[in-house]
Structures are given as C-alpha cells and as structure tokens.
Amino acid sequence: MEFVSNENKSVEISVNGSVYKRHAIKTHFVQVGESYIDVIQKYVSPIYEEGDIISISEKIIALCQKRVVRREEIKVGWLAKFLSKFASHPKTGIGVGEAIKMQYAINKVGAFKCIYAAIASAFTKLFGKRGVFYKIVGQEVSGLDGFYPDVWKEYGDIGIEMPENPKAVCNEIYEKLGIKAMIVDANDLGQELLGYSDVITESEEELLGMIKDNPAGQGKQTTPIILIRKANENQTETNEKELEENEPQGTEKTNNENIEE
Numbered sequence: 001m002e003f004v005s006n007e008n009k010s011v012e013i014s015v016n017g018s019v020y021k022r023h024a025i026k027t028h029f030v031q032v033g034e035s036y037i038d039v040i041q042k043y044v045s046p047i048y049e050e051g052d053i054i055s056i057s058e059k060i061i062a063l064c065q066k067r068v069v070r071r072e073e074i075k076v077g078w079l080a081k082f083l084s085k086f087a088s089h090p091k092t093g094i095g096v097g098e099a100i101k102m103q104y105a106i107n108k109v110g111a112f113k114c115i116y117a118a119i120a121s122a123f124t125k126l127f128g129k130r131g132v133f134y135k136i137v138g139q140e141v142s143g144l145d146g147f148y149p150d151v152w153k154e155y156g157d158i159g160i161e162m163p164e165n166p167k168a169v170c171n172e173i174y175e176k177l178g179i180k181a182m183i184v185d186a187n188d189l190g191q192e193l194l195g196y197s198d199v200i201t202e203s204e205e206e207l208l209g210m211i212k213d214n215p216a217g218q219g220k221q222t223t224p225i226i227l228i229r230k231a232n233e234n235q236t237e238t239n240e241k242e243l244e245e246n247e248p249q250g251t252e253k254t255n256n257e258n259i260e261e
Helices: 036-043 058-064 078-084 099-109 111-125 132-137 166-177 204-210 233-246 256-260
Strands: 012-015 018-025 053-057 068-070 158-160 181-187 190-196 225-230
Touching (some): 012 204, 036 166, 053 204, 058 158, 078 111, 190 204
Antiparallel strands (some): 018 225, 053 225, 068 158
C-alpha cells in the first residue's frame, strides 16, 4: 500500500525513537446522523493491518452522533454580544469572539461563570497568558466547532459539540471491526486526545506524538481519518542505504528532510 500525506505534511514521523507512517484517508463529506461504523468499515477495513491505529477527527464522530446545535436554536442576548467584544480571535477559527458561541457558553455553564472567566482572561492577558477563559468554562465550550462557513459552508449554521463518550466509541469500533482507534481534537496549533481503545498499549504521549503535526489538516482535505502504521525498521534502513548509495558524489546530507526528499 502506498502511504499518502496531505500537502505540507510528512508521511513518516518519529516518536520516542520509533518511526511511524501515516496515511491520510480521504472520505466523502460525512453528514449528520451517519453511522461511524459504516464509514470506518468502508474506508479503513480494506487497508487495515494488525497493529495499525487510526486517528479519527472528533468532528465526524460528533456529526454521526447528531451532536449538533442549530443557529436558530440559540437566541443571542445582550450579554453574549457584550462579552464577545473582548474575546480574542484565534487563527484556527472563530471562538467566543463570535456572539453566538459566547451565547452557547452562557447557555452551557451560566452567565456568572462566563463573566468571571472573561474578567480572569482579561487580567491574565496583561501578563501574556492566554486561554484562561476556556480553561474556566471547560472542554464542552472550548470544543464547540462550527458556526464557521469560511472553510465549509455546511458548517455555517450549525455548531458541532464534543462527541459523547469517545472511549466507548473507540471500544465499539474495535469490538465490531477489530480496528484500534483514537479520537482526537486537533488543529495546527495543538492536539488533544479525547479517547482511545482499551487494547492500545502505547502511552498517551506516544499517541499524541504520532499526530503532533496534525496530519489530517484543517482545510478542505476531507481526510478525517489517519491510518498509522509502525514502519518496518529493516525496510527503513534499506531505503536509507539505497538513498546514500544513489546520492551524487560531492553532495552532503544536511538533515533528515533532505534524505526523505
């Protein structure tokens, strides 16, 4: 099987001395209410081998679970409009700087907590510390995606909540398909491990290391599933030796990136 990566992403990555190959699996645009078991069976089962792990975007699991809120369901009040004016605007998408997402936060954790979080965030920003608002209001608020049509117009009028019980989802995938999985909330600025199959023996640090460069991308790649396979050490050594033998005389390798190219 030929491993394919997204643009500006590498197929191989090194984690604690081991090399892993990542294959970006292109899927159809997953819709609300689809079966994640069917999606994984269709795209992963034909290429999965014993020992592989798949990394799944939390977004498609949440969509399959119908974990969505619609714009018309959220009535934006004056407090949300006021607090959102003081929020930052991250490069990875819109946050509570958008009034509708601030209102979602108020609905979830209450007005008092959001006011306290906003004051604490404003104060800590004076000392260069960011992200305090989301730490206070919690993962359910920070994990809300959507209400953002710039990449996918389909997400313009829906908010996508965090998936429900991601560990149980991963265990279900293994029980029904024999596929080891982890569910992640990832972008180019950071990655968070939400759950993984009980049969996985790698540490959480190693699992996050396998996707630390966000191989799924955050644009319109439609590659929400990444197949991860430990590289054959003998094959890796053979490939490196062949590259060395075929390298033109007088050319020095400066780093591993040159070798791979």
